[in-house]
Every structure is written in structure tokens, then in C-alpha cells.
Amino acid sequence: MGRARTIARRTFLIGSAAIAGGVAFGVWRYKTPYANPLEPGLAEGEAALTPYVKIDAQGVTLITPRADKGQGAYQVQAALIAEELDVDIAEIKADPGPPSAAYWNGALSEEIAEFSVPAGGAMRQVAETGVSAMSKFIGLQITGGSTTVPDAWDKLRAAGASARETLKQAAAEEWGLAASELKTENGRVIAPDGRERAYTELAPRVAGMEPVQDVALRPPEAWRYIGKPMQRLDIARKSTGTMTYGIDVEVEGMVHAAVLLNPAQGGVLRSYDSSEAEAMRGVTGVVPVTGGVAVIADNTWRAFQGADAIEAEWGAAQMPETMEGHWQILSESFTAEAQDSQPRDDGDVEAALSGGDPVEAEYRAPYLAHAPLEPINAIVRINEDGTVDVWTGTQIPRFVQNNVGAIAGIDASDVRVHAQMIGGSFGHRLEDEVVKHAAEIAVQMKGTPVKLTYKREMDMTHDFPRQIAMARARGTVRDGHVESYDLGIAMPSVTVSQMGRQGLSVPGPDSQIVAGAWEQPFAIPNHRVTGYRAEGLAPISSWRSVGASSNGFFYNAGLDELIEAAGADPMEERLRLVSDPLARAVLEAVAEMSGWEGAKMGEGKGRGVALTRSFGVYCAEVIEVSDTEDGIMIDKVHVAAEVGRVVDPVNFENQVAGGVVFGLGHAMNCEITYEGGAAQQENFYSYEGMRLRQCPQIMVRGLENGDAVRGIGEPPVPPAAPALAGAIFAATGQRLRQMPFNKFVDFA
Amino acid sequence: MQITVDGTEHELDVESGMPLLWVLRDELGIKGVKYGCGVAACGACTVHIDGEAVRSCQVAAGDVWGPVTTIEGLGSPEALHAVQAAWIEHQVAQCGYCQSGQIMQAAALLAETPAPTDEDIDFAMDGNLCRCGTYPRIRAAVKTAAKTLQEG
Numbered sequence: 001m002g003r004a005r006t007i008a009r010r011t012f013l014i015g016s017a018a019i020a021g022g023v024a025f026g027v028w029r030y031k032t033p034y035a036n037p038l039e040p041g042l043a044e045g046e047a048a049l050t051p052y053v054k055i056d057a058q059g060v061t062l063i064t065p066r067a068d069k070g071q072g073a074y075q076v077q078a079a080l081i082a083e084e085l086d087v088d089i090a091e092i093k094a095d096p097g098p099p100s101a102a103y104w105n106g107a108l109s110e111e112i113a114e115f116s117v118p119a120g121g122a123m124r125q126v127a128e129t130g131v132s133a134m135s136k137f138i139g140l141q142i143t144g145g146s147t148t149v150p151d152a153w154d155k156l157r158a159a160g161a162s163a164r165e166t167l168k169q170a171a172a173e174e175w176g177l178a179a180s181e182l183k184t185e186n187g188r189v190i191a192p193d194g195r196e197r198a199y200t201e202l203a204p205r206v207a208g209m210e211p212v213q214d215v216a217l218r219p220p221e222a223w224r225y226i227g228k229p230m231q232r233l234d235i236a237r238k239s240t241g242t243m244t245y246g247i248d249v250e251v252e253g254m255v256h257a258a259v260l261l262n263p264a265q266g267g268v269l270r271s272y273d274s275s276e277a278e279a280m281r282g283v284t285g286v287v288p289v290t291g292g293v294a295v296i297a298d299n300t301w302r303a304f305q306g307a308d309a310i311e312a313e314w315g316a317a318q319m320p321e322t323m324e325g326h327w328q329i330l331s332e333s334f335t336a337e338a339q340d341s342q343p344r345d346d347g348d349v350e351a352a353l354s355g356g357d358p359v360e361a362e363y364r365a366p367y368l369a370h371a372p373l374e375p376i377n378a379i380v381r382i383n384e385d386g387t388v389d390v391w392t393g394t395q396i397p398r399f400v401q402n403n404v405g406a407i408a409g410i411d412a413s414d415v416r417v418h419a420q421m422i423g424g425s426f427g428h429r430l431e432d433e434v435v436k437h438a439a440e441i442a443v444q445m446k447g448t449p450v451k452l453t454y455k456r457e458m459d460m461t462h463d464f465p466r467q468i469a470m471a472r473a474r475g476t477v478r479d480g481h482v483e484s485y486d487l488g489i490a491m492p493s494v495t496v497s498q499m500g501r502q503g504l505s506v507p508g509p510d511s512q513i514v515a516g517a518w519e520q521p522f523a524i525p526n527h528r529v530t531g532y533r534a535e536g537l538a539p540i541s542s543w544r545s546v547g548a549s550s551n552g553f554f555y556n557a558g559l560d561e562l563i564e565a566a567g568a569d570p571m572e573e574r575l576r577l578v579s580d581p582l583a584r585a586v587l588e589a590v591a592e593m594s595g596w597e598g599a600k601m602g603e604g605k606g607r608g609v610a611l612t613r614s615f616g617v618y619c620a621e622v623i624e625v626s627d628t629e630d631g632i633m634i635d636k637v638h639v640a641a642e643v644g645r646v647v648d649p650v651n652f653e654n655q656v657a658g659g660v661v662f663g664l665g666h667a668m669n670c671e672i673t674y675e676g677g678a679a680q681q682e683n684f685y686s687y688e689g690m691r692l693r694q695c696p697q698i699m700v701r702g703l704e705n706g707d708a709v710r711g712i713g714e715p716p717v718p719p720a721a722p723a724l725a726g727a728i729f730a731a732t733g734q735r736l737r738q739m740p741f742n743k744f745v746d747f748a
Numbered sequence: 749m750q751i752t753v754d755g756t757e758h759e760l761d762v763e764s765g766m767p768l769l770w771v772l773r774d775e776l777g778i779k780g781v782k783y784g785c786g787v788a789a790c791g792a793c794t795v796h797i798d799g800e801a802v803r804s805c806q807v808a809a810g811d812v813w814g815p816v817t818t819i820e821g822l823g824s825p826e827a828l829h830a831v832q833a834a835w836i837e838h839q840v841a842q843c844g845y846c847q848s849g850q851i852m853q854a855a856a857l858l859a860e861t862p863a864p865t866d867e868d869i870d871f872a873m874d875g876n877l878c879r880c881g882t883y884p885r886i887r888a889a890v891k892t893a894a895k896t897l898q899e900g
Contacts, residue, residue: 070843238844241780423845661881
């Protein structure tokens with residue numbers, strides 16, 4: 001990371017592409033540089049030095065194009081720019097900026113490109129086709145995959161450095177000095193004789209200049225923000241009820257809308273009777289939308305009441321009638337025809353299995369809703385001049401432009417997306433159903449802003465959930481060690497389902513079917529991981545840690561059973577098998593933090609360990625439980641993760657603890673089940689997540705041994721469930737092979 | 749009907765069955781009070797009526813029995829309540845959407861139980877759901893706020 005990099009106005013974005021792994025994507029970008037998306041919107045006296053820094057007489061605005069859904073994205077993006085720009089982070093504004101291809105996410109492509117490497121021959125070609133389709137998706141300014149920090153790490157520091165040097169150049173010209181004689185501090189350029197110019201005063205002069213291109217990034221010892229605890233820019237507002245989320249936005253003349261959607265997911269609306277709703281106070285209109293009916297009223301509650309009063313006839317969903325049918329499809333998908341990929345095949349698994357007495361087990365992971373606490377919502381206004389305004393929190397602003405443009409019959413470039421703070425996402429805001437529904441209503445009432453809020457029940461039952469998945473593990477042991485491990489995983493393709501809703505077809509294998517399993521750092525002599533694609537199930541979407549959210553459990557749980565059969569210790573055997581020093585350090589860290597001396601901790605107490613590599617991050621967890629009169633109590637969780645660089649220690653700790661709670665709460669307490677295509681869990685009373693009383697103490701350590709800087713939003717999720725299952729086994733002798741665990745054990 | 753919210757009296761012309769939550773948010777524009785579930789399962793809409801923490805989604809406008817305090821009346825960025833100050837000190841919030849309710853619940857707890865035990869905190873705060881998982885920091889912030897309030 002210490003290498004100095006040079007920056008060119010139109011190529012510093014491309015520089016990042018090369019850093020991000022040099023896929024075809026980078027070359028394509030190189031050939032089609034993007035214009036600075038801030039330039040068309042600039043007023044007199046404003047300067048946009050790079051696509052990430054805007055300066056005018058009022059102040060400095062840092063553009064933070066990755067959406068903030070509570071993970072602190074605005075903060076970390078602002079800090080990276082401020083580190084080089086020499087501005088006080090408390091004094092600047094952060095703005096998500098306009099949707100633009102210039103804000104493409106380079107790090108997501110690296111994650112995807114890696115998957116194409118192990119596949120050979122024809123399969124590799126297919127995989128690469130898939131990569132290029134994925135790149136299209138990526139090119140559209142996505143927030144996701146724990147990529148904000150990796151993507152921003154060089155790009156935003158470079159943007160800050162370029163802006164700083166250009167400001168120095170502007171002052172140097174004014175004073176007749178050399179730029180090298182000047183220094184910067186706190187938003188000012190300072191001459192050796194003490195003369196000062198605020199950046200804001202230099203903005204008009206800078207507006208006409210070519211940005212300085214050759215700038216070396218500062219070495220770590222010069223950093224003021226990176227690696228040090230920061231107070232989040234939004235923390236005071238979020239502690240006083242003064243933060244405005246999308247659901248709080250009011251636009252003049254706005255009406256409120258609610259929808260009643262076909263309970264059978266994806267089924268059509270046949271007919272409806274709205275006479276009762278239309279007679280209700282405040283209800284001003286009822287219109288059909290895709291898959292349901294919308295009620296327009298003068299406040300949110302009246303719209304909800306109206307929607308509840310609609311009688312409708314619905315079409316059926318395209319999925320099995322019962323959950324048994326869903327599981328049956330998965331169970332029947334472990335076939336050669338349904339094989340999607342086999343990215344790992346070390347040694348001779350077949351020989352080992354036939355030569356020994358294999359241990360076999362089957363595992364299951366249910367559908368799960370995202371259920372962020374802010375129900376999804378959007379405001380859309382179709383303007384008389386042929387443009388459209390959208391106010392919403394989204395991780396896919398450019399898709400929102402395209403989709404709303406298509407509904408309104410206008411060009412996507414005439415859709416303005418006003419990005420809003422998001423009250424949690426966990427992947428839900430990678431979908432835009434609510435925006436499309438709002439647009440469908442708004443086109444029927446031109447000129448009137450329509451705010452659509454999904455009632456909690458609509459948000460939960462019409463979510464595109466986490467994939468349902470099944471795994472079959474087989475393996476043999478010899479001389480007290482794991483000798484072979486064969487893991488097959490069947491699930492629907494999240495990539496195909498999610499991108500299909502955006503009109504993209506994705507050929508080739510889906511890396512998510514095997515993510516969190518095939519790339520694990522264990523040198524088991526005979527080791528195979530196979531993905532099977534199941535068809536005909538419910539539509540699904542990316543849920544915090546995506547494929548790895550189920551596969552981290554499958555992989556570690558299967559490994560634990562083999563280790564048990566070998567009579568070995570779960571920690572010691574993992575340490576013996578681990579093949580990457582970075583992963584070893586992570587395991588050693590949690591062993592040390594927990595004082596690991598075996599899985600059993602005395603009567604009714606036990607600990608479990610799991611390690612998952614996901615999103616390029618090794619994350620290990622040791623969980624300690626007690627079997628009490630009231631049920632299983634989780635006492636402590638020790639977590640270590642290798643992220644290359646902890647950019648903000650406070651936010652890092654918060655993200656890790658939150659990821660652990662997220663992983664545990666769903667593994668313990670949550671599932672979405674479908675009957676006749678309708679989700680049976682409608683609200684938090686039947687989809688609890690984790691409550692405060694169940695929350696353990698969580699100890700967190702970030703390791704910085706690696707070269708690559710990684711994001712931490714998702715990696716703590718996958719190891720949580722298997723570490724808990726291992727701990728419960730150690731405490732009670734009961735193996736848990738299916739989530740949620742509360743179907744099989746009580747939790748205190 | 750009349751209600752008093754954060755020290756201001758309001759004359760309302762709404763259905764008596766409209767939940768206080770929506771009176772506050774849509775009729776009075778007090779957006780600091782959040783909608784999360786509508787069925788008293790998440791606590792995001794928690795306000796005080798006569799000092800008692802209640803789920804405003806479950807109180808009909810016609811049944812409001814005393815003055816209402818919302819997160820916006822508890823304190824402001826310029827004049828923080830001790831609980832809000834503790835929330836900032838501990839950097840509790842991630843997405844922040846549940847925190848209005850968490851803070852109101854904690855403030856009511858501390859008004860009644862100035863030195864809560866861990867069990868008191870678990871019991872009082874258990875109905876307030878946080879999907880981001882900020883619970884460890886919530887526990888720490890409640891304790892800090894208790895200390896501040898006791899030291900007066």
C-alpha cells in the first residue's frame with residue numbers, strides 16, 4: 001500500500017481498475033472515460049476538482065456515492081478524502097452526489113473475477129461471460145458486497161490529494177510562489193510568510209484549472225484520520241431524532257400511498273373491489289399497480305387503512321405450494337444435470353470416500369427476510385417538463401433511474417435521484433420494487449409527488465429473501481485427522497434472480513452458490529466443493545453476506561462433524577489444516593482471546609469455533625454458551641478479522657458486533673416460510689431477530705497483516721451460526737443441522 | 749381534540765382511532781418518532797405520556813391521557829438530554845432508525861430506576877428491536893447516562 005501512485009484527471013479512476021485486479025472491465029473503462037458528473041450542475045464560482053470534491057464559497061463538499069444504510073459509508077468515504085485534502089472532517093459536508101457511471105464500483109469486479117480463475121477450459125469462458133454481465137451491473141454505482149472501503153481506499157484518497165495539490169497550485173499562481181513552498185491545513189493554503197487562503201476563496205480560480213495530476217499518497221505515519229477513532233458525522237442527529245431518513249421526507253403537495261399486494265409472491269391481480277376504501281376519510285384514489293392495488297390518501301395511516309379495506313382476487317405464485325415442496329426441489333437438485341460449478345477438487349475424494357467409512361450429514365438454511373427497521377419507501381414526482389424526481393434510499397441509483405425512466409416513458413438521464421439516508425438495508429435496498437410501484441402511481445397523477453410507504457407487513461412478506469439452501473457433507477478421517485471432505489450445496493441462483501429483475505441475463509455458473517465454501521483456507525488432502533443450481537423456488541436477493549450466509553454454516557458444521565469423528569479438537573484441527581498464514585493468525589487470535597482449552601468448558605458449558613473467508617476477509621469466531629434452566633444462553637463471542645487496515649476502529653467494532661448479532665439472531669430465531677406462495681411471517685412478533693436480552697458480550701479484534709484493504713460489513717455474519725452450533729454441541733451433545741436452531745433447542 | 753406534545757398544545761381534527769404515532773408524524777410533522785412495525789413489536793415509536801414510555805402506534809389519538817414527550821422534546825443537538833449525550837459518547841447508532849425509541853425507553857427506565865442492574869436494563873429494553881445489532885453499546889450508554897444523571 002505504500003507505493004506512490006500518480007493521478008491523471010481522467011485516469012485516476014482507471015488506476016483503481018488496474019489495482020482492482022485488471023479484469024477486462026478495467027480496459028473497457030479505460031477506453032470510455034467518464035466526464036466529471038459534477039460539472040454540469042455547477043453554479044458560478046463553484047469548482048469540482050474531481051468527481052469527489054466540490055468547493056464553493058460556502059464550503060467543501062465531499063461526494064460519497066456509496067449509500068449509507070447505517071454501515072457508516074458516508075463517514076469512511078469522507079475520511080478518506082479528508083485525509084489527503086487537509087480539511088476538518090467536522091466542518092465539511094458529505095453529499096451522495098448524482099447517479100453517474102463515474103462512480104462505478106471497482107472492488108466488486110475483483111471479487112467476481114477471482115471466481116473465474118479456478119474454472120478451466122470451456123467453463124472458464126462461460127464464467128467470463130458471466131463476469132462481463134456482472135460488470136454491467138457493477139458499472140452502475142452499486143453499494144454492496146462489503147466493497148465500499150476496498151473500492152474507495154485509493155480512489156478517494158487520490159481524489160483528495162489531487163484536489164489539494166490543485167488548490168496549492170492556484171494559490172501559488174496568485175502569490176507568485178512555487179506550489180512546493182506551500183502547505184495546507186484545515187481547509188487553507190498557507191505560504192511560508194504566513195499568508196493564508198481558504199479553499200473556499202480559491203474556488204473561482206481553481207474552476208478554470210486542469211487538476212494537478214502527479215501526486216503521491218501520504219504514508220501511514222502521516223495519517224490524521226485513518227486508523228483513529230472518529231466521531232461519526234451523523235451521530236448527533238441519529239441520537240436526537242433529527243436525522244431525516246427517506247420515510248421522513250416531505251415534498252410540497254405530496255400525497256401518501258400504500259399498496260395491497262398479492263399475498264402469493266409475484267402473483268397477478270385479477271380483480272378488486274375498492275368501494276369500501278374509497279368511502280374512507282382521506283382516501284382520494286385507488287389505482288392498480290403491478291401485482292396489487294395502491295390507495296392514495298392524505299396521510300400514511302389513512303392510506304394503510306384504505307389498503308386493508310380492499311377486497312381482491314389474486315393469481316397464483318410460481319413456486320411450490322408447501323415448504324415440503326421447496327425442500328424437495330433442493331433435495332432433488334444434487335444431480336449431474338443441475339451441477340453449477342465444482343471450483344474445488346483437491347486430491348482424490350472418490351478414492352478416499354470408498355476406502356473409508358464416510359461420515360455423512362445433511363444441512364438446511366431457510367429463507368430469511370432483510371427486514372430493515374425503516375420500511376421501504378419512495379417519493380416519485382412526474383414533472384410537467386418531462387423530467388422525474390425521485391427521493392429514496394437506494395444502493396442502486398442508476399437502476400432506479402433506468403426503471404423509473406422506463407415507467408415514465410422518458411430517458412433515464414431525465415430522472416433525478418435524490419439519495420436519502422437509509423434506516424438499515426442488509427441488502428433490501430439493492431431492490432427497487434417500492435420505487436417502481438411509486439412511479440406506477442405517480443404516472444397516473446402527473447405533477448403530484450407520491451410518497452409510497454410499504455406497511456411493515458408488505459415489506460416483510462414481499463421481500464425477496466435470502467436463498468433457501470441445502471448441503472450434503474461426506475468425509476473420512478484417518479489417524480485422528482480429517483482425510484477427506486466432500487461438500488455439495490444446492491440453492492437457487494441469487495445472481496440470476498436478482499439481476500433478472502433488472503433485465504439482465506447472467507450466463508455461466510453463479511459464484512454465490514459456493515461462496516463461503518470453495519475458497520476456504522484448509523489443506524484437507526482430499527477436498528471437493530460442488531454447487532448445484534435449484535430452479536422453481538421463490539425469487540431471492542442478496543442478504544448480508546449472500547451465499548456465504550448459508551455456506552459458512554454448512555462448511556464449518558460439516559467440518560466439525562468430521563473433526564469430532566476423528567476425535568480431534570475443533571480449534572487444533574483447524575489450526576493443523578489451515579493453509580494461509582493470514583487465516584492462521586485470525587484463528588490464533590480467537591484462540592488466545594477466548595483462552596481456548598478444548599470445546600468442553602465444564603458441566604453444561606461449551607465453546608465452538610468457526611472460520612469463514614468471505615468477501616476476501618478471514619473472520620473467525622469463538623462462541624461460549626451455557627445450558628441453563630431457561631435454555632441456551634450465549635455468554636461470549638470472540639471475533640477476529642483480517643482486513644488489511646482498520647480505517648475507523650469505532651465503526652469497525654460496531655460493524656463486527658452488528659454482524660455477529662445479525663448472524664446469531666437469524667440462526668437462532670428466524671425463517672420465512674411460504675404456504676401457497678405467501679410468506680407466513682408478517683411482522684417482528686414472528687420474525688424476532690435478536691433482542692437485547694439474548695445479546696452476548698462481543699470481543700472484537702481487527703488484524704492488519706494483509707496488503708489488501710477490505711470491508712467488514714458482511715464477513716462477521718457467516719461464522720456466527722456454525723460457531724454457535726459447535727458451542728451447543730460441546731455443551732449439550734446435540735448436533736444442530738438446520739436453522740433456525742430454536743426449532744430444536746430453547747434459548748434463554 | 750387537544751393534545752400537548754413537547755410543551756406545545758395542538759388542536760386536532762382526526763379520527764379518534766388514529767394512532768398517536770401517525771398524529772405525531774403526519775399531522776404534526778414530528779418525524780423523530782419512527783414507524784417500524786405498527787403492532788408494538790419493535791419499539792421504534794416509543795414516546796412518553798406523563799413520563800411513561802409507551803408505544804405510540806398502540807395509543808389511539810382519543811385516548812392520550814397526558815402530555816406527550818417525543819425524542820425531539822427530550823433534548824436537542826444544542827441541549828442534549830443525558831441519555832442522548834451518552835448515546836453520542838458511545839457512538840451507539842449504526843443506521844440509527846431505532847434509536848429514538850431506544851433513547852426514550854432508556855430515559856423512562858432511568859427516571860424510575862436511577863441505578864439499573866444489568867437485569868433491569870435487559871428487561872426494560874427488550875422490547876426495543878435493533879436490526880443493526882447495537883445492543884452492546886446500548887447497554888454501555890444506559891450505564892453512562894445513569895451515572896451522569898445520578899451525579900446530577
